[in-house]
Amino acid sequence: MIVIKNPRLRRVLRIVIPFVVVPIIVVTGAYLFEPKRQAFTALAVAISACVLFLAGFEHKKTGSRRLIIVSVFIALSVIGRFIPFFKPVTALTIIAGVYLGGEAGFLCGAFSALISNFYFGQGPWTPFQMLAWGMIGFFAGVFSKFFKKSRFALIIYGAIAGFIFSVIMDIWTVLWYSGTFSKELFFTAILTALPHTALYSVSNVIFLFLIARPMGEKLTRIKMKYGV
16 A cells, blocks of 8 residues: 655645545536546546545555455445435444544545445436545544544534535535526525435434444454554
8 A cells, every 4th residue: 555654745635635626626527527427526536535545644554454444334335325215324434434534434435425326326426425425424533532432422423414415415406407506596405305314314313323332342442453
């Protein structure tokens, strides 16, 4: 595994990629590319997620071991999307971010969307899903210390994450419907999607309540045993 050794460069990449590079890629792709060419946007987001992941580690061995664990989370998330109505993708992404770091959370969320959509269908919505789940995982890592101490805070974040995901996807809905961003259509889309948003939030709360603590304990033991 390639390791970015310059600590200053790592710090810059960990801020610039999730907050600047990926959003610009997603929004620019939505405006410039035709639906059939959105694969290039998704590929650019995937590469950015990989670079962000590499920026999070100083040692090759640590990064390689963590990548294996994140790959397992991605696989579980992809399988979880086949569960009707209640899907554990967001919950698994949050857990990955809390216990493996924000970079790992972003990678898990972005690749869960990309890989699962090879079955559910790739399209201009894929980059927005990658951005939404990626940012949810990233912020889970940012507030990981707080979430590890407070199970209640973690569950509340899961509920908020359902709303965040829906809002980001509503941006895509507006761009797809009108070809440009409209505040009126955006708020209408949010109101229309409220039942689905509530379902996202409830499913996140249930999955985090059931699996966050046992999975967190296992991940903690793995990190101690293998020096991840």
